[in-house]
Amino acid sequence: MSENESTKPSKINPRFRYEVAKMPGGEKLLQCFQCGTCTSDCPIARFNEKYRPRTIIHMAQIGLKDKILDSEFLWLCASCFTCTDRCPQGVEVANVIRILKNMAAEEGHIPQLFRELLSNLLKTGYVYEIPESRIRRRETLGLPPLPKGDSESILKTIQDLKMARVLNSE
Amino acid sequence: MEKVGKYMFFLGCTIPYRVTSYEISARKVLQRLGVDLVEMPEFNCCGLPLEPLSHELTLILSARNLAVAEREGLDILTLCPGCFGTLKKTNKALREDKSLKEEINGCLKEVGLEFKGSVNVKHISQFLIEDIGLDRIKKSVIKPLRGLRVAEHSGCHLSRPRKYLEFEDPENPKALKTLIEATGAKYVEYMDETECCGATIAGIDDKISLSLVREKLSHIKSAGAEALITMCPSCHIMYDANQIRVERMFKETYGIPVLHYTQLLGLAMGMPPEELGLDELRVNPSKIMKYVMEIKPRL
Numbered sequence: 001m002s003e004n005e006s007t008k009p010s011k012i013n014p015r016f017r018y019e020v021a022k023m024p025g026g027e028k029l030l031q032c033f034q035c036g037t038c039t040s041d042c043p044i045a046r047f048n049e050k051y052r053p054r055t056i057i058h059m060a061q062i063g064l065k066d067k068i069l070d071s072e073f074l075w076l077c078a079s080c081f082t083c084t085d086r087c088p089q090g091v092e093v094a095n096v097i098r099i100l101k102n103m104a105a106e107e108g109h110i111p112q113l114f115r116e117l118l119s120n121l122l123k124t125g126y127v128y129e130i131p132e133s134r135i136r137r138r139e140t141l142g143l144p145p146l147p148k149g150d151s152e153s154i155l156k157t158i159q160d161l162k163m164a165r166v167l168n169s170e
Numbered sequence: 171m172e173k174v175g176k177y178m179f180f181l182g183c184t185i186p187y188r189v190t191s192y193e194i195s196a197r198k199v200l201q202r203l204g205v206d207l208v209e210m211p212e213f214n215c216c217g218l219p220l221e222p223l224s225h226e227l228t229l230i231l232s233a234r235n236l237a238v239a240e241r242e243g244l245d246i247l248t249l250c251p252g253c254f255g256t257l258k259k260t261n262k263a264l265r266e267d268k269s270l271k272e273e274i275n276g277c278l279k280e281v282g283l284e285f286k287g288s289v290n291v292k293h294i295s296q297f298l299i300e301d302i303g304l305d306r307i308k309k310s311v312i313k314p315l316r317g318l319r320v321a322e323h324s325g326c327h328l329s330r331p332r333k334y335l336e337f338e339d340p341e342n343p344k345a346l347k348t349l350i351e352a353t354g355a356k357y358v359e360y361m362d363e364t365e366c367c368g369a370t371i372a373g374i375d376d377k378i379s380l381s382l383v384r385e386k387l388s389h390i391k392s393a394g395a396e397a398l399i400t401m402c403p404s405c406h407i408m409y410d411a412n413q414i415r416v417e418r419m420f421k422e423t424y425g426i427p428v429l430h431y432t433q434l435l436g437l438a439m440g441m442p443p444e445e446l447g448l449d450e451l452r453v454n455p456s457k458i459m460k461y462v463m464e465i466k467p468r469l
Contacts, residue, residue: 023225024225024263025225043365043366043368043382044371044378047377047378047381047382048375048378075222075371075374076371076374076375076378077371078366078368078369078370078371078379079221079222079326079370080326080330080366080370081326081327081330081331081340082326082330082340082364082366084330084331084333085330085331085332085333085340085341092331092333094331095331098221098222098225099225101222101223102222102223102224102225105222105223105224106224110223111374113373113374114219114220114222114223117219117220118220118223121214121215121220121231125213125214125215126183126186126187126213126214126215127183127215127219127220128183128184128187128188130183130186130187134186134187134190137190138186138190141190141194143190143193143194143197144209145209146181146186146213147181147209147210147211147212147213148211148212148213149212149213149214149215150212150213150214150281151214153212153234153280153281154214154231154234156280156281157230157234157277157278157280157281158227158230158277159280160277161224161226161227161230162224162226163223163224163226163227
C-alpha cells in the first residue's frame with residue numbers, strides 16, 4: 001500500500017450493517033459489544049497479525065464496506081466456528097464473515113483456489129478433478145464406481161444465482 | 171451378523187480425490203457390522219467448499235443431494251464431517267423456512283427433483299453410536315487393542331456451530347473417545363484437543379495451516395500418544411500427508427501415524443492391515459501394525 005492510500009480516509013457506508021444483518025446468519029451483527037472473545041479464541045489470529053475477527057465485525061458495524069470487501073485477510077477465516085460458538089452476544093461471527101466473503105465474491109474478488117474449485121464443480125460435479133488413474137484404481141481395490149457427477153443439471157439448478165451471472169460476465 | 175438397514179452412502183469429493191484409505195476401511199467395517207450401503211445414483215459436491223463464494227449455491231448443491239436421497243427413500247450416511255454438517259444444516263434450514271424451501275425447490279424443479287425434508291443425515295461416528303450401538307461394536311472386537319495409547323481429533327465440522335448441528339458438545343466432544351474405548355485402546359488427553367486442523371485455508375495460506383498442524387502434533391507427541399485417530403478426510407490429510415511438510419518446514423521430527431477410526435476398529439475386528447488401506451498412509455504405521463499382530467485373537 002502506498003503512503004497516499006494508507007492516509008486516504010476510508011469511505012463509510014452507514015447502511016452497510018443493515019445489509020449484512022438482513023442476510024441469514026448476520027442477524028445479530030449489531031449485538032456485538034467488542035469483547036474480543038472471537039479474536040482471542042481464533043486459531044488463525046494466533047498465527048497471523050492481520051486477521052482479527054473482532055476488527056472485521058467492527059468494520060462491518062461502522063460501514064467500512066469497501067475496505068472489507070477489497071481485503072485479503074477476509075479469506076483467512078478457516079470456518080472452524082469457534083468464534084460463533086463462544087460469542088457471549090450470540091453473534092454468528094464466522095457466518096457474518098462468510099456473508100462478507102459472499103459479497104466480495106459477487107463483486108468479483110475471488111481467490112484463485114475458489115475459482116478452481118468452482119470450475120471443477122461445473123465440469124464434473126466434484127470440486128476436485130479426480131485423476132483417471134484414481135478412478136481406474138478403484139476397480140483394482142474392489143471399490144464400486146464413483147457416483148456420476150452431473151454437471152449439466154448443476155448448471156440448470158444454479159442458472160439464476162447472482163454468482164453464476166458474475167462468472168458468466170467475466 | 172443381522173442386517174441393520176440400508177443407507178445412502180455419501181462419499182463427498184475429498185475422499186475419492188485423496189483419502190481412499192478412509193473409504194476402504196469404512197466399507198469393510200460397515201459391511202462387517204451388517205450395514206447395507208447404497209451408492210448415490212447421482213451426485214454433486216455437498217457445497218461446503220464453495221460456501222465462501224455463495225451461501226445460496228451451497229444450499230442448492232446440498233438440497234439436490236438431499237432430494238436424491240429422498241427420491242430413493244433412504245437416510246444419508248457420511249464419512250466426512252464437512253458433508254455431514256452441510257447437508258444437516260441445509261436440511262434444518264429448509265425444513266424450518268417454508269419460503270426458503272420454495273425458493274430452492276424452484277431451482278431443483280429444473281432437474282425434476284424436490285426437497286421435502288423426509289430424510290435424516292448422520293456422520294459415521296453418530297451412526298456407530300446411535301444406530302449400531304457400542305455393545306454391538308464391542309462384540310465385533312476380537313483383538314482388543316489393550317495397552318495402545320492414542321490421541322483423537324474429532325474435527326470442527328462434526329459439532330460446530332453447535333446451534334445448527336446439535337450433535338455433541340464442541341467444547342468437549344466425546345463420540346470419538348467413546349468409540350476408541352470400544353476397541354480396547356486408551357485415549358490420551360492432550361492440550362487444545364478441539365483446535366482446528368487448518369485444512370480450510372490450506373491453499374490460501376499454507377504457513378498458517380501448517381503451523382496449526384505443527385502445534386497439534388507437538389501437543390500429541392508431548393502427551394505420549396502412539397497414534398492420532400481422526401474421522402475427517404480433510405483433518406487426516408493435514409496430519410498424515412502434510413506431516414512430512416511440517417517436519418521439513420520446521421526441521422522437527424514427529425513420526426506420528428494417523429489412522430482413520432475405521433482402520434483402528436478394523437484392526438480390532440481382526441482384519442488384516444492391507445484390507446484396511448493401512449499401506450496407503452503416508453506416515454508409516456508399522457509400529458502399530460506390529461503391536462496389533464502380536465495380539466492373540468479372542469475366539
